[in-house]
Amino acid sequence: MGPTIVVDEIRKHYKDVKAVDGVSFVVEEGEFFGILGPNGAGKTTTLEIVEGLRAADSGRVTVFGEQPWPRNQRLLPRIGVQLQASSFFERLTAREQLRTFAALYGVPAARADEMLDVVGLAEKAGTRCEKLSGGQMQRLSIACALVHNPDLVFLDEPTAALDPQARRNLWDLLRDINHRGRTVVLTTHYLDEAETLCDRVAIMDHGRILESGPPAALVRGLDSPTRISIEHGLLPEAAARELSGVERVTDDGVILTLLTREPAGVLAALAERNALRGLEVRGATLEDVFLELTGREYRA
Amino acid sequence: MRGGFAALATAMLRGFVRDRTALFFTILFPLMFLVVFGGIFKDPGTPRAKIAEIGQVALLDQAPPASISKVLDITKEPDRAKALEAVRKGDYAAAVEADGDRLVVHYSAADQVKAGIVQGILGSIVDEANRAGAPPKFTLSAEQVEDASLKPIQYLTPGLLAWAISMGGTFGAALTLVEWRRKKILRRIRLAPVSTFTVVSARVWISILIALAQTGIFVAVASIPFFGLRLSPTWWMTIPMVVCATLAFLSIGLVAGAFTKTGEAASAVANLIVLPMAFLSGAFFPLDNAPSWLKNVASVLPMRHAVLGIQDVMVKGLPWTSVLPEMGILLGFALVVGFLATRLFTWDDV
Ligand SMILES: Nc1ncnc2c1ncn2[C@@H]1O[C@H](COP(=O)(O)OP(=O)(O)OP(=O)(O)O)[C@@H](O)[C@H]1O
Ligand SMILES: [Mg+2]
Numbered sequence: 285m286g287p288t289i290v291v292d293e294i295r296k297h298y299k300d301v302k303a304v305d306g307v308s309f310v311v312e313e314g315e316f317f318g319i320l321g322p323n324g325a326g327k328t329t330t331l332e333i334v335e336g337l338r339a340a341d342s343g344r345v346t347v348f349g350e351q352p353w354p355r356n357q358r359l360l361p362r363i364g365v366q367l368q369a370s371s372f373f374e375r376l377t378a379r380e381q382l383r384t385f386a387a388l389y390g391v392p393a394a395r396a397d398e399m400l401d402v403v404g405l406a407e408k409a410g411t412r413c414e415k416l417s418g419g420q421m422q423r424l425s426i427a428c429a430l431v432h433n434p435d436l437v438f439l440d441e442p443t444a445a446l447d448p449q450a451r452r453n454l455w456d457l458l459r460d461i462n463h464r465g466r467t468v469v470l471t472t473h474y475l476d477e478a479e480t481l482c483d484r485v486a487i488m489d490h491g492r493i494l495e496s497g498p499p500a501a502l503v504r505g506l507d508s509p510t511r512i513s514i515e516h517g518l519l520p521e522a523a524a525r526e527l528s529g530v531e532r533v534t535d536d537g538v539i540l541t542l543l544t545r546e547p548a549g550v551l552a553a554l555a556e557r558n559a560l561r562g563l564e565v566r567g568a569t570l571e572d573v574f575l576e577l578t579g580r581e582y583r584a
Numbered sequence: 585m586r587g588g589f590a591a592l593a594t595a596m597l598r599g600f601v602r603d604r605t606a607l608f609f610t611i612l613f614p615l616m617f618l619v620v621f622g623g624i625f626k627d628p629g630t631p632r633a634k635i636a637e638i639g640q641v642a643l644l645d646q647a648p649p650a651s652i653s654k655v656l657d658i659t660k661e662p663d664r665a666k667a668l669e670a671v672r673k674g675d676y677a678a679a680v681e682a683d684g685d686r687l688v689v690h691y692s693a694a695d696q697v698k699a700g701i702v703q704g705i706l707g708s709i710v711d712e713a714n715r716a717g718a719p720p721k722f723t724l725s726a727e728q729v730e731d732a733s734l735k736p737i738q739y740l741t742p743g744l745l746a747w748a749i750s751m752g753g754t755f756g757a758a759l760t761l762v763e764w765r766r767k768k769i770l771r772r773i774r775l776a777p778v779s780t781f782t783v784v785s786a787r788v789w790i791s792i793l794i795a796l797a798q799t800g801i802f803v804a805v806a807s808i809p810f811f812g813l814r815l816s817p818t819w820w821m822t823i824p825m826v827v828c829a830t831l832a833f834l835s836i837g838l839v840a841g842a843f844t845k846t847g848e849a850a851s852a853v854a855n856l857i858v859l860p861m862a863f864l865s866g867a868f869f870p871l872d873n874a875p876s877w878l879k880n881v882a883s884v885l886p887m888r889h890a891v892l893g894i895q896d897v898m899v900k901g902l903p904w905t906s907v908l909p910e911m912g913i914l915l916g917f918a919l920v921v922g923f924l925a926t927r928l929f930t931w932d933d934v
Contacts, residue, residue: 337771337932360777371768373595375602380595387591388776428772 286349288313288436288467289334294343296329296491303329304340305491311469311484316462318482319471320570326491327471328368328440334469335365335438347436361389364434368441370425372413378424379409382431389432396431403427404453418445426454430461437461439470443477455481475570487574494577499570506576508568509543512550515562516540519554527553588778592786596760600794609755610794614748615805618740621868622811625736633702636661636670638681643713655705678702737813741806742894743867748802749795749826750833750858750867750887756791757837758850765932766846774931784926788834795830796823803898816901822894828911829890831918833858836886838925861887886917 289311296304304326311317319327332338334345336352336359345352350359372381379400386396400406403423408416416424422445429437439458443451458481462468472478478485479499486496495502509531516538524533529546539562544550547565554560600606634657637644644658652658659676661667667679671690677698678691687710691699764770773783799822806813836857844850862868864878865887871879882888893910896902 335775337775355774357777357779360775363775365772365775367768367772369768371772373769374599374763374767376595376598380598384591384595385776387587388773388778390587 285313286346287311288315288348289317289469290344290346291330291334292344294330294333294340294345296326296333296338296341302491304333306343307488307491307493308343309486309493309496311467313467314462314465315467316458316481316483317467317469318478318485319469319488320473320475320478320485320574321471321488322473325488327488329491330488331438331440331469331471335363361432362435364429364432364437366422366426366429366437366439366442368444370421372421372424375412375414377410377412378405378416378420381413381424382427385428386431391432399427399431400424402430402457404450419447419450422446423450423454434466436467437469439468441471441473443472443474451477475574479570485570487570487577489578495573502573503568503570506568506573507545508572508576509545510547510568511541511543511564511566512547512554513539513541513562513564513566514554514559518559518561519557523557588776589782589786592773592778592783593790596786596790597793599760600756600790606756606759610748610752611798611801614744614751614798615801617747617868618744618802618805618811621740621744622737622806625740633657633677633698633705634659634675635702636667636676636679638662638664638667638679641680641682641687643682643687643709644680646713652709656702680706735812737806737811738899739870739895741802741813742898743865743869743891745799745802745826745898746829746865746887746890746894747858747862747867748798749829749890750836750862752794752798753791753830753833754837754840754854754858755851756794757787757834758841758844758854759837759847760787761838761841762844762850763847765930770931780926780929784838788831791834792827792830795826799823799826814899816897816899818897818901818904819899821897821904821907825890825893825897825907825911828914828918829886829894832886832890832914832921835918835921835925839921839928842925842928842930858887861885864888865891867891886914889913 287310291307291309294304294307307330319330321327329338333340334347334352336356339353347359348362350356352359373384376384379397382396382400383393386393400409403426405420405423408420413421413424422442426439426442429439443454446454458468482499484496484498486493488494516535519540521533521535521540524530524540524542527550529544529549530542532543534541542550633655637658637660639662661679668690670676671679671692674692678689681688687706689703689706691702803813837854840853840857841850844853864882865885866882867887871882889910893907896907897904
């Protein structure tokens with residue numbers, strides 16, 4: 285069997301907007317794949333083309349070796365989708381909602397109730413969907429995507445509306461699913477999320493994939509400086525600039541930040557000057573990768 | 585998939601019964617019409633027309649007095665001028681005089697309905713007299729005037745029921761389609777392994793179920809003694825009639841829902857179709873006296889056939905086979921327009 289997903293040079297243009305502009309990637313079976321990018325990057329459009337909700341203007345997509353467009357009934361039972369905009373049957377309670385979806389996939393109601401528990405909505409079982417909070421809706425929508433235990437899961441910004449606790453829980457759930465051999469494809473704005481969850485990420489902007497690979501490899505490949513920050517006022521900006529190995533200094537009046545590729549020497553120098561209060565040392569992150577790739581700050 | 589069908593149908597039914605507005609407009613609103621109209625037109629009795637007999641009219645005097653007095657209130661008026669003046673003022677529906685073998689009826693254009701009734705009755709008296717004046721026939725025709733089948737509730741119920749079904753079918757289908765598309769649930773269903781056919785047939789079954797519930801409630805309310813609906817022996821044919829009518833209206837709703845984008849637009853379009861159609865089809869009042877061009881227009885409307893078909897079997901007691909053409913027309917309409925709907929159908933509004 286070949287890769288789970290093969291996307292080859294897909295394009296989707298809306299009048300003058302190039303929503304997806306020549307995207308190619310491969311997702312292997314059991315992989316946790318992330319698509320990362322700011323608003324309007326083309327993440328949702330790409331995902332929907334792969335899911336079979338939209339036709340690409342050009343290019344080829346195969347999922348489990350089959351074409352998802354036009355609507356392919358052989359694929360549907362094997363994939364689970366959480367759409368970016370939650371969509372529910374009107375005036376049904378959370379439990380009824382999930383049971384309805386379960387039934388559409390031929391899954392018993394007991395499994396639906398179990399899933400409700402898994403996403404922490406057991407006590408909201410009798411609440412109408414319209415009356416759930418944004419995060420609760422999102423969790424229900426994820427439960428609907430997972431209820432039939434699909435081989436391949438698509439999640440479009442699953443943690444967007446979640447509180448930190450729910451976010452952690454969902455991460456655990458997704459890791460668990462992934463460890464049981466399921467392939468997961470998710471989009472996110474959060475770089476930390478991509479870094480902790482994904483085996484591989486693709487960084488996308490303006491409809492194109494700028495870079496892809498394991499997060500750690502992307503960061504390492506960057507060879508970007510380490511950031512050392514201390515409280516403002518411990519050391520004048522000019523003095524900081526004098527330290528050996530410091531490439532750049534910024535002082536925003538609260539925190540003084542030094543960029544260096546020789547953190548050991550700089551830290552020692554700071555310690556010597558007794559200027560370590562509020563010390564924070566941070567290596568490069570995906571954020572720096574994004575900055576490097578686009579020349580822009582990451583705006584999530 | 586069986587489970588999918590049941591799940592979708594249940595979801596639709598729950599969505600419907602929990603929607604107060606939908607419930608009101610499909611059940612209560614038409615029922616209000618039935619109660620109001622049924623109350624207003626309740627048992628007007630046979631309008632006993634007051635007529636003046638100028639001089640001696642042998643024909644009237646010969647006719648059996650019992651049956652004549654059921655429908656005509658005859659006053660002898662020796663003065664011709666005074667009698668005619670009274671007709672002009674509306675005191676009498678008509679004045680009758682004998683001119684040799686001719687029976688002359690003077691009437692006023694002010695009350696054409698009464699005048700028409702009088703002319704009809706007198707016409708039949710003349711007919712009977714011409715046929716050697718056998719009175720039993722005349723008695724029969726008088727009975728028919730009194731027959732319950734002419735009571736307003738007997739034509740109000742089928743007409744208003746047809747209208748109620750059209751509202752339920754058209755609005756239900758149009759709004760489900762539009763709202764489901766707008767709320768993206770249709771997109772989500774599209775990702776589940778159910779066929780379009782399953783989605784549509786779930787909607788069809790729910791609409792039929794709602795229509796049958798409407799029928800049951802309508803007949804039950806109209807049958808209480810206050811309104812006094814009397815069902816004919818072939819009333820059970822109403823059920824397949826209602827099913828066919830529902831399919832026709834549903835197809836209209838599916839088309840309306842296919843090309844409108846918002847719930848408001850879908851309602852407006854459905855209203856624009858249903859309301860004029862109801863008037864033209866005689867859902868609110870009989871078309872018996874309508875000009876023939878109007879009847880011709882009406883005959884292309886599905887609701888006309890629904891009204892006629894339901895009348896025929898529910899109250900008129902025509903044999904069940906007599907509505908098969910009506911059912912055929914409705915099904916044909918549903919098929920053609922339904923096909924159009926599948927062409928126009930989109931899962932998505934983007
Ligand atoms: N149906 C559409 N018609 C016209 N333009 C569209 C349509 N859908 C998307 N676009 C445009 O395509 C671009 C990519 O949109 P897309 O939804 O894929 O972005 P995204 O990466 O998912 O953004 P977000 O992070 O905000 O969800 C945007 O500029 C958007 O305006
Ligand atoms: Mg998106």
